Amino acid sequence: MLEVEGLHARYGQVPVLNGVSLRVGAAERVVIIGRNGAGKTTLLRALMGFLRARQGHIRWRGVDLTHLPPYRRARLGLGYVPQGREIFPTLTVRENLRMGALSGDGSRFDELLQIFPRLGERLAQRGGSLSGGEQQILAIARALMGDPKLLLLDEPTEGVQPSIVDEILEQLLGINARFGVTMILVEQNVDFASAFAQRAYTMLKGQITEELRPEALYDPRVIADYLGV
Amino acid sequence: MDFVAVTAFGILYAIATLILLALGLAVIFGMMGVINLAQAEFLMVGAYTVLIATAHGASVWIGIAVAPVVVGLLGLVIERTIIRFLYGRILDTMLATWGLSLGLVGLVTLVFGPTTEGIATPLGHVIIGRYRLSEYSVFVILMAFAGLGLTYAVFNYTRFGLVARATMQNDNMVSALGVNPARVYMGTFAFGAALAGLGGAVIAPLTGVVPTLGLAFIAKIFITVIVGGPVILLGTTTSGAVLGLVESLVSYSSTPIYGQVAMLAVAIILLRLLPQGISGFWRRGV
Ligand SMILES: Nc1ncnc2c1ncn2[C@@H]1O[C@H](COP(=O)(O)OP(=O)(O)OP(=O)(O)O)[C@@H](O)[C@H]1O
Numbered sequence: 293m294l295e296v297e298g299l300h301a302r303y304g305q306v307p308v309l310n311g312v313s314l315r316v317g318a319a320e321r322v323v324i325i326g327r328n329g330a331g332k333t334t335l336l337r338a339l340m341g342f343l344r345a346r347q348g349h350i351r352w353r354g355v356d357l358t359h360l361p362p363y364r365r366a367r368l369g370l371g372y373v374p375q376g377r378e379i380f381p382t383l384t385v386r387e388n389l390r391m392g393a394l395s396g397d398g399s400r401f402d403e404l405l406q407i408f409p410r411l412g413e414r415l416a417q418r419g420g421s422l423s424g425g426e427q428q429i430l431a432i433a434r435a436l437m438g439d440p441k442l443l444l445l446d447e448p449t450e451g452v453q454p455s456i457v458d459e460i461l462e463q464l465l466g467i468n469a470r471f472g473v474t475m476i477l478v479e480q481n482v483d484f485a486s487a488f489a490q491r492a493y494t495m496l497k498g499q500i501t502e503e504l505r506p507e508a509l510y511d512p513r514v515i516a517d518y519l520g521v
Numbered sequence: 522m523d524f525v526a527v528t529a530f531g532i533l534y535a536i537a538t539l540i541l542l543a544l545g546l547a548v549i550f551g552m553m554g555v556i557n558l559a560q561a562e563f564l565m566v567g568a569y570t571v572l573i574a575t576a577h578g579a580s581v582w583i584g585i586a587v588a589p590v591v592v593g594l595l596g597l598v599i600e601r602t603i604i605r606f607l608y609g610r611i612l613d614t615m616l617a618t619w620g621l622s623l624g625l626v627g628l629v630t631l632v633f634g635p636t637t638e639g640i641a642t643p644l645g646h647v648i649i650g651r652y653r654l655s656e657y658s659v660f661v662i663l664m665a666f667a668g669l670g671l672t673y674a675v676f677n678y679t680r681f682g683l684v685a686r687a688t689m690q691n692d693n694m695v696s697a698l699g700v701n702p703a704r705v706y707m708g709t710f711a712f713g714a715a716l717a718g719l720g721g722a723v724i725a726p727l728t729g730v731v732p733t734l735g736l737a738f739i740a741k742i743f744i745t746v747i748v749g750g751p752v753i754l755l756g757t758t759t760s761g762a763v764l765g766l767v768e769s770l771v772s773y774s775s776t777p778i779y780g781q782v783a784m785l786a787v788a789i790i791l792l793r794l795l796p797q798g799i800s801g802f803w804r805r806g807v
């Protein structure tokens with residue numbers, strides 16, 4: 293489905309991705325772990341097209357995405373839940389969701405409200421007035437409104453209270469099973485990452501260093517190498 | 522009694538024209554943050570559209586209907602050829618649009634000459650006691666309300682409006698949702714230009730048409746939009762009401778010069794007290 297090979301990217305003169313290669317199959321759930329500054333966000337941004345690939349390529353369902361702008365990638369089925377959520381704060385929850393449906397027909401609306409009942413209760417509220425966890429759920433639901441085939445999630449548990457973290461985990465697993473959405477998750481929460489993923493990649497200094505089974509994320513060596521503080 | 526009624530009407534008219542002429546700038550500068558120094562020329566081209574229409578035997582109403590289309594298209598071309606390269610670069614934008622402003626004035630002067638051309642004011646008069654009011658100025662007031670209502674509806678009830686509001690907040694996120702933000706900026710700029718074209722066209726029969734028509738208004742409308750603050754429509758309406766009231770009251774009791782001085786003074790005081798503009802602390806919206 294998704295093939296990334298030798299992807300290089302940089303901010304100005306600072307190289308951040310130094311040849312990332314990975315493969316993700318249809319409906320697969322993959323996690324990428326790595327310390328702060330490893331380049332995880334940069335990788336997702338490069339996959340989404342916000343950062344130019346200096347070398348390497350990105351192929352998605354047979355289409356070469358490498359030089360397409362983000363909106364074209366979105367129309368080809370990529371969905372993005374950025375770190376920090378980036379919901380539209382002055383737009384209402386309903387309007388945020390309508391923004392998500394721009395490239396689709398919005399037929400997901402009722403179905404998604406059933407999956408995310410918290411949003412249904414707050415449709416007329418402004419996005420910025422939601423709690424952090426609710427905003428995270430809104431960002432996920434917004435991305436799903438467009439019927440993506442590949443969802444990129446950047447640390448959806450960051451700053452979210454534990455009860456909502458569990459809720460998000462269940463919802464993501466449910467959506468993956470129900471709609472067959474392929475998911476790439478960037479995460480530093482080991483419990484969440486191992487419960488979510490079928491496969492894990494580790495990232496260090498802008499490169500993928502290991503491919504692991506999710507149980508291995510609890511290995512003290514892995515924790516020390518990729519998550520240790 | 523008649524005097525009070527006529528004065529009140531005069532104030533309402535001053536407020537309405539201020540809002541009507543500032544509306545396009547509220548979109549282009551208030552919403553998009555583009556300091557468009559050629560905004561006055563958008564008004565001017567709108568006015569000339571009415572002049573040309575009437576010179577070719579069409580009615581003023583046809584001219585007013587066509588002007589937003591003409592100026593909207595002009596805005597589209599200007600966005601594609603100049604503005605789109607300058608988003609976020611304030612100084613470059615000011616220089617480029619200043620040059621554009623001079624160029625447009627020069628071009629129109631070359632083609633139509635530097636003199637003021639009159640357009641016969643349509644509609645008749647109403648007599649209030651010893652005073653005569655032109656019915657056309659009632660139309661101008663109605664058009665201000667219509668322009669406000671239209672703009673409000675476009676931004677709140679259409680897909681384009683929703684996407685435009687979202688794009689001004691976070692254009693990267695909008696592109697991650699499958700929309701090309703460049704298109705949205707283009708459309709929003711053209712819409713603001715069209716509104717200016719409408720304003721210029723509507724006032725043309727009352728002011729007369731001259732290449733430098735917009736210069737009389739450019740400072741006022743920038744002040745109105747700046748004082749209005751981030752909630753562009755309600756903010757601009759409120760500040761238009763306050764500043765228009767001050768200007769016309771002082772003008773009536775002394776001279777128009779003092780009216781403008783008073784307006785500027787009140788604007789400065791308001792911005793001292795509310796640096797974000799009148800709507801700075803309001804719940805955000807359009
Ligand atoms: N906009 C930017 N301009 C310049 N350098 C940047 C920018 N964003 C990130 N970087 C640098 O790129 C490197 C990788 O950043 P990135 O955000 O991808 O890390 P991350 O793995 O997502 O970290 P975290 O876990 O803290 O989110 C860091 O060294 C960071 O300082």
Ligand SMILES: [Mg+2]
Pocket residue numbers: 332333334375446
């Ligand atoms: Mg990150």
